[in-house]
Amino acid sequence: MKVEIWSDVMCPFCYIGKRHFEQAIEKLPFKNEITVDWKSYQLNPEYHNTNNETVYDYLSRSKGMPIEQAKQMTKQVADMAANAGLKLDFDANIPANTFNAHRLIHLAAKHGLQDQAEEKLFEAHFINSQNIDDLSVLIDLAEEIGLEKAEVEEVLKGDQFSEAVRYDIYESQNLGIRGVPYFVMDRKYGISGAQPVEAFTDALTQSFTEWKATQPKTTLTSLNKNDDAICDENGC
Known part of the structure; x- marks a missing residue:
């Protein structure tokens, strides 16, 4: 069953939601039958x-709140992240445009490294306080997950995957997604926000049960009255 996750790598709740989702997946007996497709979303594209x-500064200006209120708000988010095993460093965090980071994630998906790219970018932005709008930073991060430097440079210095990013955003609008993280299960159910682990396990279990019931049978019902006249591993 496919789970599509709309996310922005400058969104702390997306990082927390990713961790809660992963913890939920590990609890499920059908975890190997779940595939994840990360989708691009930009909270502030301009x-x-x-x-x-x-x-x-960014929160104070964009949300019209005093600096102290912005600090208190991020402290609450950091406390929530700590409960998920993440140590977010808001004091040194660098706000950034994420368009090129999303293009990098699409390139990584081409090589089967999408989840690794998503994790690496979250870590760079929230834990290591790197500027994920800096092409040299993105190239280094890409190399760390196994992408070839020459290909990454060609993509990031050109326009490749730009339409893919825009299409993800367009698709989110058509689905009525107005905030992230947003988890879409089998294009049937949606769950928004960094929900508790139990909420993800419940939603995944319900979605998977219904999805599984629609899949073609993988074993056949035998109409034989007996098993005579066959050969098997024991002979004929």
């Missing part, structure tokens, strides 16, 4: 950090 803004 944003570019040209003035060395901190995350507190």
